[in-house]
Amino acid sequence: LLSLLGRHCCRARGVLAGSDASTATRRSKSGLPMTESELTIRNNVAEIAAVRGVTPAQVATAWVLGHSEVSSVIIGSTQMEHVEEACAALELRLTDDENTMLTAPYRPEWPMRTS
Numbered sequence: 723l724l725s726l727l728g729r730h731c732c733r734a735r736g737v738l739a740g741s742d743a744s745t746a747t748r749r750s751k752s753g754l755p756m757t758e759s760e761l762t763i764r765n766n767v768a769e770i771a772a773v774r775g776v777t778p779a780q781v782a783t784a785w786v787l788g789h790s791e792v793s794s795v796i797i798g799s800t801q802m803e804h805v806e807e808a809c810a811a812l813e814l815r816l817t818d819d820e821n822t823m824l825t826a827p828y829r830p831e832w833p834m835r836t837s
Contacts, residue, residue: 762827770820776810783811785824 756764771778786792799805816824 757829757831759827759829763824766823766827770816770823774814776814777807779804779807780811780814781816781820781824783808784814784816785821787811788816788821 767778767781771781774781799808
């Protein structure tokens with residue numbers, strides 16, 4: 723999850739929260755294909771969100787808030803509904819199994835030059 727979030731934000735430029743979140747296969751900013759681990763994580767975020775009745779962005783925000791190694795959550799929302807969505811994530815606590823679903827598929831990758 724951090725591979726998706728680390729380059730963007732909790733909404734991952736729509737990869738985790740956009741209308742095409744469940745079908746996106748490319749990184750929205752660079753246009754590069756998502757890695758297999760990123761696709762798995764994206765699908766797991768969507769699955770957890772569906773089971774919990776929350777949005778993928780709320781799952782991603784809850785994941786970040788639950789990890790002390792992430793020093794801050796940057797919310798760059800320009801719409802009030804996104805701010806409210808982020809605030810609602812403060813109440814969401816992921817289970818150990820859900821955290822495993824989001825972290826186990828991660829595979830480190832070399833930084834890519836996008837310009």
